[in-house]
Amino acid sequence: MMISPVEQLFTLFNESALILQEELSCSYLEALAETGENLFQGSILQEELSELTAKRLKKQYEEIHLEKYSNEEIRKAYQLVILKGMKENVQPNHQMTPDSVGMLVGYLVERFMNQPSFRLLDPAVGTGNLLTTVLNHIHKEVSSIGVEIDDILIKLAYVNANLQEHPVQLFNQDSLEPLFIEPVDAVIADLPVGFYPNDVRASDYQLKASVGHSYSHHLFIEQSVRAAVPGGYLFFIIPSGLFESEQAAELHEFIRDKTFVQGLLQLPESMFKNKSSAKSIFILQKKGEGIQPPKQALLVKLPKLSNAVEMDKILAQMDTWFQGNKG
Template sequence: MKSTPVELLFNEFNETAQILQGELSCTYLDALGETGENFFQGKILQEELSEVSKKRLMKHYADFSPEKYEKEAIRKAYQLAILKGMQQSVQPNHQMTPDAVGMFVSYLVGKFTKGQKELVMLDPAVGTGNLLFAILNQLLDKNIASYGVEIDETLIRLAYAGANLQEHPLEFFNQDSLEPLFIDPSDVVVSDLPIGYYPNDIRASDYELKAGEGHSYAHHLFIEQSVKHVKDGGHLFFIVPNKLFVSDEAPKLNDFLKKHTHIQGMVQLPLSMFKNEAAAKSILILQKKKEGIEAPKKALLVQLPKLSDFEATSSVMQQMDDWFKEEK
């Protein structure tokens, strides 16, 4: 059987990462970031390799050019290699937004920014870039300038190599997103929010959504930081826990959102995507307040069925299209 482009590319990324992992005595994920950059440059950037390994690697790099493949094939193959590396590493912050979620966020961003041909987009927790790449690969009718912020060096190197391989003009910042960001306000913020407590209480004290006592919720602070960094009238799309509005700090979050944004909707992702109900997530859609922009008459509230159930999914998509016709 003939291999698909995704399989062929995955094998290329995987084999070369394994060679580099052995030579550089580093993790698979670090080696994958290195090999991604080698593929893009068409040469070996690591000097300390044996001649045998250099020859083996150059066979792979010499044949590669991004133009040979669709961007989505590159994204998926690279994503599979990252997932392989993540299964080997046990760091809880190394997690990736599932493909179906990326596609769905792309659909929503496209609908809410209909008619806008030029967009500036920010992901303040960009990770490996998978969510951002999925959106950029879908919304080809728009000219999107993108920014990603990520504190983890391994993840941002993977994102950087992935952006190069897919030829996306992206600017990355390797920093704590809750420190001051030197980025112009964006039209759209997208983020698969990091969930948990933020350890830096001094920095958290600058935020309206800081906790009354103890550590603050990182995901609440990320929402506040994002609202601050989106233009008036701009949209925000967050992947959040279903239980976002039931924690002890939820009333404060609710008040903050009412004060600064219009809640456009909440799309509950299929429960089948998650290990258990406690881990289930939704897409929260906000619009920053602006003079002349009113809240929707009724928010878009839908629960997505199992995506393999074609009829139920079609029916929900129809429901959403009707909402856009009425509201927009």
């Protein structure tokens, strides 16, 4: 039986990570970042390994030639081993964006961004899976930036970008603290949903809660709008019930004042465990001089993404919308 390229890479990442996990007495995810770095650098960087372990690893690495694999094969295999590690060490906020959603965001970024090169920010970059999915589906010159507070996740994002040879600037910080970056042309984010514990920092935001903790997903939207150039586009993966909370009125007002709503794509409910965890893709454009709202927003209820016939119809409708609004 033929083993697929993704399976070959998964086996290598997994087996070499298990060896390092045992030898370095670290977590599986930390070991995974270490093995990815070894592969990228083409050498074994952990000096504390026994000679026997170093030989075993060297033999495994020599069996794989990364240049034979596509970026998507590398990303998928790396994503699968990260998911394996996350199952062992469950952190509810670290859910990975499904591939089909990442590809859809990539398609939308490609269609909305008319310039040949642009700057892209993911302020909730996590392991870099959404960002590298989007980069793999864009045929333009993109300089990208990722921000992540979690040390292990950003190390995984760094290795992920390196293995796929994407030049990404990464910042290990709280994304809601000031970002010391030049304004960007586009933002993508799978919004972290929940409460933001730092009330002092939240008080700098228009969307702060009047009582208690503020919603981190609201603050991420405001921070992203701040980080964008006038006319910049924002692509958010949002909970479908975003506008049903008790703080929704303020969010509505902020979005109306600062942006034009370009579109809302409701993802199929079948992708999610239940109706309450359903998500949508929300597309905004930051207001600025000479920036006009679309004639009408792109409103789409997506079918099952595996339903090729229905998806083709939707893509044709979207194509017509782009010609009428972005032509």
